Amino acid sequence: MSPEEFINYLSKNYHVNFDNVDLLKEALTQRNYLNEHPKEKGRDYQRLEFLGDAIMQASVTEYLFKRYPDWDEGQLTEMRITMVQTKSFAHFSQVIHLNEAIRLGKGEEMNGARHRPSLLEDIWEAFIGALFLDQGQQAVVKLLNQTVFAAIDENFFDQFIDFKSRLQEQLQAKGTVDITYNIEDEERNEDNSQVFKVSVALDGRILAYGFGSSIKDAEKAAAQQALVDLSE
Known part of the structure; x- marks a missing residue:
């Protein structure tokens, strides 16, 4: 799936629009891909991952704080840790087919990187960072309401709780x-x-x-x- 196709998929299925294709391409690009395509301009996903990590932490924190007014700090922290982890983000990357749009080097593709949880976590965070820059916090929350936050009602995160x-x-x-x-x-x-x-x-x-x-x-x-x- 190309970045352009992913933008259309995102709009059709989640009613979340994305204007800056180059920004999305950056979020979907692994370093090995750029090494194999030296003429292509742009960066890999790592800077956007840094931003997206902070956005996810803040978004989940605000959501939990408002949803559970009777929970103490320890309960809120534990639930946030449960939600903001590799298994969770890797899962939601696949839910929205983000994994299908990652731009990988040939070697990484052959080694199954497209399904590697650690990479899917990184790409999810980079994508959230790109969405934030392109559409703002409201668009991020709109997507999270349909994915990560909706999973709370389905008891999805119970599998990660000890x-x-x-x-x-x-x-x-x-x-x-x-x-x-x-x-x-x-x-x-x-x-x-x-x-x-x-x-x-x-x-x-x-x-x-x-x-x-x-x-x-x-x-x-x-x-x-x-x-x-x-x-x-």
């Missing part, structure tokens, strides 16, 4: 306690897949149960449910 560590920190805030996870049951679905039922207990008293296709997933679900119950 609920077991969060539960341990909360339960041990006032001293050492005994937290245990136990397999309560194991069943098979009609499709022959396994489902584990795990309990989490505090000093022998069961707090919650969790279910998952693996013991690890069931423990995480139990910790998450315990946190929900404790907050009520």
Whole structure:
């Protein structure tokens, strides 16, 4: 997908316009591409990445601050860290097909760089920086509302949260306690897949149960449910 095609895609699917093609090209260009095309003018994405990182931090911070008025600093910080990370940005780069528009050197293309999470994170930040310069903060927020912020309502970020560590920190805030996870049951679905039922207990008293296709997933679900119950 060319930068021009990506601009059309962005306008059609997200109703976000982009005027400066050269600015977008810079955000999509890896250094190896420029090395292989010495006659082409322009920079690689790194300066825009620097800007986009700051824009994302500020945008996510403001969104969380307004969305969760009852959260303390620690909760807001943890959620921001969860949202602003490599796995998250790499995912959303693919959601909007940004990865298909990256301008790569031949060697990097052959090595699968187009699907490399660290590069997709960098390109996402560079693209946000370019969008900010081209259309302003309002356009950035408009896109984030349709992608990153919308994913909160779909519980997308739960997969990145360490609920077991969060539960341990909360339960041990006032001293050492005994937290245990136990397999309560194991069943098979009609499709022959396994489902584990795990309990989490505090000093022998069961707090919650969790279910998952693996013991690890069931423990995480139990910790998450315990946190929900404790907050009520």
